[in-house]
Amino acid sequence: MRGAMTKMFKIALPDGSVREMPEGSTPADVAAAIGPGLAKAALAAKVDGEVRDIMRPFEGDSNLALITSRDEKDALELVRHDFAHVLAEAVQNIFPGTQITFGPATEDGFYYDFAPAPGRGPFTDEDLPAIEEEMRRVIAADKPLVREVWDRERVRQFFIDHGEAFKAEWVMELPEGEPITMYKTGHGEADWIDLCRGPHLASTGKLDPNAFKLTRVSGAYWRGDPKNPMLSRIYGTAWLNRKQLDEHLVRLEEAAKRDHRKIGQEMDLFHLQAEAHGSVFWHPNGYIIWRQLEAYMRRRLDAAGYEEVKTPQLMDARQWERSGHWGKYRENMFVVPDEIPHASDEEEDDTPVLSGEADLMALKPMNCPAHVLIFNQGIKSYRDLPLRLAEFGCCHRNEPHGALHGILRVRQFTQDDAHIFVREDQLVEEVVAFCDLLDSVYRDLGFDRYAIKLALRPDKRFGTDEMWDWSEQSLRDAVAAAGRNTEEFGWEELPGEGAFYAPKLEFHLSDAIGRTWQVGTIQTDTVLPERLDASYIGEDGAKHRPIMLHRAIIGTFERFIGILIEHHAGKFPLWLAPVQAVVATIVSDADDYAKEVAAKFAQRGIRVETDLRNEKINYKVREHSLKKVPLLLVVGKREAEEGTIALRRLGSEERQLVMTVDEALSMIAEEAVPPDLRH
Numbered sequence: 001m002r003g004a005m006t007k008m009f010k011i012a013l014p015d016g017s018v019r020e021m022p023e024g025s026t027p028a029d030v031a032a033a034i035g036p037g038l039a040k041a042a043l044a045a046k047v048d049g050e051v052r053d054i055m056r057p058f059e060g061d062s063n064l065a066l067i068t069s070r071d072e073k074d075a076l077e078l079v080r081h082d083f084a085h086v087l088a089e090a091v092q093n094i095f096p097g098t099q100i101t102f103g104p105a106t107e108d109g110f111y112y113d114f115a116p117a118p119g120r121g122p123f124t125d126e127d128l129p130a131i132e133e134e135m136r137r138v139i140a141a142d143k144p145l146v147r148e149v150w151d152r153e154r155v156r157q158f159f160i161d162h163g164e165a166f167k168a169e170w171v172m173e174l175p176e177g178e179p180i181t182m183y184k185t186g187h188g189e190a191d192w193i194d195l196c197r198g199p200h201l202a203s204t205g206k207l208d209p210n211a212f213k214l215t216r217v218s219g220a221y222w223r224g225d226p227k228n229p230m231l232s233r234i235y236g237t238a239w240l241n242r243k244q245l246d247e248h249l250v251r252l253e254e255a256a257k258r259d260h261r262k263i264g265q266e267m268d269l270f271h272l273q274a275e276a277h278g279s280v281f282w283h284p285n286g287y288i289i290w291r292q293l294e295a296y297m298r299r300r301l302d303a304a305g306y307e308e309v310k311t312p313q314l315m316d317a318r319q320w321e322r323s324g325h326w327g328k329y330r331e332n333m334f335v336v337p338d339e340i341p342h343a344s345d346e347e348e349d350d351t352p353v354l355s356g357e358a359d360l361m362a363l364k365p366m367n368c369p370a371h372v373l374i375f376n377q378g379i380k381s382y383r384d385l386p387l388r389l390a391e392f393g394c395c396h397r398n399e400p401h402g403a404l405h406g407i408l409r410v411r412q413f414t415q416d417d418a419h420i421f422v423r424e425d426q427l428v429e430e431v432v433a434f435c436d437l438l439d440s441v442y443r444d445l446g447f448d449r450y451a452i453k454l455a456l457r458p459d460k461r462f463g464t465d466e467m468w469d470w471s472e473q474s475l476r477d478a479v480a481a482a483g484r485n486t487e488e489f490g491w492e493e494l495p496g497e498g499a500f501y502a503p504k505l506e507f508h509l510s511d512a513i514g515r516t517w518q519v520g521t522i523q524t525d526t527v528l529p530e531r532l533d534a535s536y537i538g539e540d541g542a543k544h545r546p547i548m549l550h551r552a553i554i555g556t557f558e559r560f561i562g563i564l565i566e567h568h569a570g571k572f573p574l575w576l577a578p579v580q581a582v583v584a585t586i587v588s589d590a591d592d593y594a595k596e597v598a599a600k601f602a603q604r605g606i607r608v609e610t611d612l613r614n615e616k617i618n619y620k621v622r623e624h625s626l627k628k629v630p631l632l633l634v635v636g637k638r639e640a641e642e643g644t645i646a647l648r649r650l651g652s653e654e655r656q657l658v659m660t661v662d663e664a665l666s667m668i669a670e671e672a673v674p675p676d677l678r679h
């Protein structure tokens with residue numbers, strides 16, 4: 001007879017039922033007790049909210065939710081982390097002497113950083129097929145992934161014995177005395193092992209051998225520090241099944257074709273260079289798009305009762321202290337000493353001499369405080385509200401070079417920024433008006449689908465619960481009043497994702513290949529008006545604080561134009577295209593006629609060029625198609641005699657349409673002008 005009764009744990013399931021399980025049992029046991037289908041489908045477990053191995057025993061009474069492939073987000077993360085281990089094992093199998101370091105899951109897969117064996121040189125793309133093959137072998141072997149708890153010294157000794165200097169270095173930085181988990185792939189002593197927090201699937205056989213692909217190799221410094229040795233990073237993409245992988249590969253291919261950096265070069269829109277990291281050099285063609293977009297936005301804001309302002313680039317650091325940005329935001333600000341440098345006495349030394357004692361100025365990272373300073377000029381009454389101050393504000397934020405990406409992520413950018421100062425009773429109405437304006441702008445710019453999300457209070461926040469209750473409810477009410485709290489608009493509330501001072505509405509655009517981009521936002525703010533002492537005289541004759549709404553529709557011009565390029569794959573709607581039409585000649589006899597046609601188009605405000613080069617017409621057509629010119633007007637001897645043109649539209653199936661110049665002009669008149677100016 002046993003000495004003691006087996007201890008029982010109460011395991012509560014999501015449906016509210018509770019199962020008694022003996023000590024030592026695991027989530028896998030619960031799954032098996034429920035049914036063989038679930039036992040097979042369960043990948044891991046959420047125990048009291050924490051994702052864990054399905055084979056890890058319960059430690060007491062617990063809340064349990066089993067994770068299957070239907071819990072896509074959790075399942076993908078688990079699978080990707082498993083693939084990273086399988087990759088590392090495969091690499092060490094084929095290339096003995098390779099040292100392992102770190103290998104996390106990423107947004108679409110995983111990577112692992114390796115130190116190649118001495119004398120081997122870095123891994124290359126040519127190594128990838130053999131590694132993939134070996135990974136499939138490891139998966140087919142269906143090796144269990146077993147969690148073990150070791151103490152630090154044992155882990156260090158293990159890695160030293162196995163020639164793993166990087167892992168041995170790393171483990172000594174983990175806190176002493178805390179148990180460390182090691183994951184073994186396989187049963188025997190000889191099997192592969194890695195220091196890892198987990199969790200993992202129960203075995204490598206749970207992975208789909210056709211749901212991953214190694215994508216590339218790059219260099220990466222050990223622990224991201226250029227003073228450290230350079231490692232080889234092997235990237236892969238990984239999914240739950242082959243269908244997901246294939247879809248992803250198609251998306252990647254499509255995204256690569258639409259890459260704004262590639263199209264930007266083909267269309268001669270802009271360039272970037274190292275001398276101005278993260279700041280865009282707009283070329284004439286690119287700046288035409290900018291100017292069209294800016295003029296359009298300006299007309300829309302004027303019509304919606306905004307007043308445009310312009311505020312300083314540089315402000316005293318003390319002003320940024322008052323607004324609270326200096327404390328929270330300092331490392332993202334470019335700082336300039338408020339001092340006139342004097343030249344060094346020494347001839348060869350041409351660096352400016354600074355005292356190091358001057359006051360500091362900072363380039364603005366945002367426009368908000370400057371708009372409050374405008375509001376604070378003179379006394380405001382309740383009748384002055386709402387006051388809508390708009391600025392195409394050029395801001396700078398100091399981002400690490402590695403975080404920059406084309407014109408989508410830059411250090412100098414121009415926002416379509418505005419701040420609306422409102423009374424409490426005006427808030428909902430203003431937010432509704434904003435939602436309507438934004439909806440109309442997105443549709444004009446070619447985006448029919450977008451999602452609206454309400455980001456709710458985070459754990460760390462300013463302000464009272466009453467304030468949060470009220471502002472969250474106001475935004476909710478506004479979206480409902482605008483009729484957009486529906487599935488069609490992807491309406492969703494995001495707990496914990498608001499700013500520290502206020503909840504916000506986020507607007508996420510869907511582009512032509514199904515990617516989403518958060519561009520628009522509106523947020524309520526009572527903190528900044530308080531900090532900068534903004535007030536108005538109410539109907540009661542007393543002073544009140546206005547609420548400040550921070551809002552943007554397109555976000556920044558740089559990023560939005562990048563999104564437009566990728567969304568349209570460079571084939572801009574006619575009104576936005578940098579060059580709208582090219583008149584191309586077939587023979588030089590038609591040169592004068594081509595100039596005449598171009599002049600007529602230019603007279604009607606069309607951005608038109610002529611191509612009179614002595615080249616074959618097919619060559620010209622190809623070249624202007626590559627530059628994504630929407631309209632090509634081909635003229636030869638016959639057209640010149642008959643006063644016609646042969647019109648080819650970019651991407652159109654029809655070969656060409658022959659018509660008179662006037663017919664062509666009236667055909668395109670409508671779409672060549674911005675949508676808000678059409679009849």
Ligand SMILES: [Zn+2]
Nearest residue numbers: 081196197198
């Ligand atoms: Zn791991």
Ligand SMILES: [Zn+2]
Nearest residue numbers: 367368419550
């Ligand atoms: Zn703002």
